[in-house]
Amino acid sequence: MHIQDNYRRPLLSLRISLTSRCNVNCFYCHRDGIVPSSGEISADDVKNICSVAADLGVKKIRLSGGEPLIRSDIVEIVEGINDVGFRDISITTNGTLLEEYSGPLKDAGLDRVNVSFDTLNPETYRFITKRDYLERVKSGIKSAVDAGLYPVKINMVVLRGVNHHEIWDMFDFCRENGAVLQLIELLKTDNCPDGMDRYHCDMNRIEEKLSRMADEIRTRKFMQDRKKYYIGDGEVEVVRPMDNTRFCANCTRLRVTPDGKLKPCLLRNDNLVDTGEALRNNDTEMLRRLFLEAIGRRSPYYHQDG
Numbered sequence: 001m002h003i004q005d006n007y008r009r010p011l012l013s014l015r016i017s018l019t020s021r022c023n024v025n026c027f028y029c030h031r032d033g034i035v036p037s038s039g040e041i042s043a044d045d046v047k048n049i050c051s052v053a054a055d056l057g058v059k060k061i062r063l064s065g066g067e068p069l070i071r072s073d074i075v076e077i078v079e080g081i082n083d084v085g086f087r088d089i090s091i092t093t094n095g096t097l098l099e100e101y102s103g104p105l106k107d108a109g110l111d112r113v114n115v116s117f118d119t120l121n122p123e124t125y126r127f128i129t130k131r132d133y134l135e136r137v138k139s140g141i142k143s144a145v146d147a148g149l150y151p152v153k154i155n156m157v158v159l160r161g162v163n164h165h166e167i168w169d170m171f172d173f174c175r176e177n178g179a180v181l182q183l184i185e186l187l188k189t190d191n192c193p194d195g196m197d198r199y200h201c202d203m204n205r206i207e208e209k210l211s212r213m214a215d216e217i218r219t220r221k222f223m224q225d226r227k228k229y230y231i232g233d234g235e236v237e238v239v240r241p242m243d244n245t246r247f248c249a250n251c252t253r254l255r256v257t258p259d260g261k262l263k264p265c266l267l268r269n270d271n272l273v274d275t276g277e278a279l280r281n282n283d284t285e286m287l288r289r290l291f292l293e294a295i296g297r298r299s300p301y302y303h304q305d306g
C-alpha cells in the first residue's frame, strides 16, 4: 500500500539531508533547498525516521546534504537504514571522501551512489568548487565501481560557458569507468547566489542531440518522468526540474532536513514539519502522525495553472 498525497502522487522515496556542512564550495549550490542549521539528527533518529517511512510504504532512501560523507557516523547511519530494510539505499556525494568509504558503505548495505563531478579540467574544477580535489574524486568514482556499488551515476550540472562543451568528454569518461552520466539543469533557488542566470544552459538543444544519437529512449515514470538515452554501451539521463510541471506531477519524494524537519518540497521552506519532540520522546505514533501531516502538505511546485 502506498500513501498518496492530495494530488494522487504516491510517496515512494525519502531524501535525508544529514548535514548542512560541506568540504567544498560549489558556487551554484542549492544545498538541497535547505536553510543551513547546526543541528544534526543522530544515527538512531535517522533509523527511527526510516522505520516510520517504511511503514508508510517508502521504498527508497537517499542520503544527501551538504556533504553526507563528512559525517563521522556515516557507516553506522547506513547500517541502521539497512536494518530497517529498503529496496534502494543511495547517497549523493561530491566524491572527495569516497575512496575511503566505498568499501565500508557497500558492506553496510549501501546500494549505489551519485557522484557530483562537473568537469575533467582541473582549472574548471577549481573554479566551480574552490578546491583541488579533482583527482580524489576520480579515484573515488573508480573505488565505488570496484566496490560493486551499482549503478554509479555522475551528476554533471551543465553550466553555460563553464563546462557545457565537456558533455561528450564526460560521456566517454563515464563509459570507460562503468558509470552513468546524469546531466542536470542548473536550478535557481532562494539558496543560490545572485548572478546565476548567465550559467543556465538550454537543455532542449542537448536533448535534441541525444535523441538523434540514441539507440533507445526510455522515460522513468515514478522518477519525475525523466528521460534516459541509451547510446552504444553508454547511458545518459537528463534532469530538468526548472518550470517543469511534468517533473513535479511525478514527484514521489519527501525530504528530511539535518535538524529533523520533514520537508515536503525541495523549493519550499514555509511548510516544514518539525519532528524534534517526537524524536526526543522516541514517540513512534507521533512521528507517524507528523509524516501524515507532511504528506498532506505536499503539492507540485510547478503546476499547469501557476
Ligand SMILES: Nc1nc2c(ncn2[C@@H]2O[C@H](COP(=O)(O)OP(=O)(O)OP(=O)(O)O)[C@@H](O)[C@H]2O)c(=O)[nH]1
Residues within 6 Å of the ligand: 062, 064, 090, 092, 114, 153, 155, 182, 184, 187, 223, 239, 241, 242, 251, 253, 266
Ligand atoms: N526540483 C527538484 N530537483 C530535484 C529533486 N531531486 C533532485 N533534484 C535535482 O536532481 C539532481 C540530482 O539529484 P540526486 O540527488 O543525484 O538524485 P536523483 O538523480 O534525483 O536520483 P536517482 O536518479 O534515483 O539517482 C539534483 O541536482 C537536484 O537539483 C526534486 O525533488 N526536485
Ligand SMILES: C[S@@+](CC[C@H](N)C(=O)[O-])C[C@H]1O[C@@H](n2cnc3c(N)ncnc32)[C@H](O)[C@@H]1O
Residues within 6 Å of the ligand: 022, 028, 029, 030, 031, 032, 064, 065, 066, 067, 068, 092, 093, 094, 114, 115, 116, 155, 157, 184, 185, 186, 187, 188, 189, 192
Ligand atoms: C546539494 S548536493 C548535496 C550532496 C553532495 N554534496 C553532492 O554535491 O553530491 C546534491 C546535488 O545537487 C546538485 N546541485 C547543487 N546545486 C544545484 C543547482 N543550483 N542546480 C542543480 N543542481 C544542483 C549537486 O550537483 C548534487 O548533485
Ligand code: SF4
Residues within 6 Å of the ligand: 022, 023, 024, 025, 026, 029, 030, 031, 065, 066, 067, 093, 094, 116
Ligand atoms: S559538494 Fe554538494 S553540498 Fe557541497 S557545495 Fe557542492 S553541491 Fe553543494
Ligand code: SF4
Residues within 6 Å of the ligand: 224, 241, 247, 248, 249, 251, 252, 253, 264, 265, 266, 267, 299, 300, 301, 302
Ligand atoms: S514538487 Fe517539484 S520542485 Fe518540489 S520536490 Fe517535487 S519535483 Fe521538486
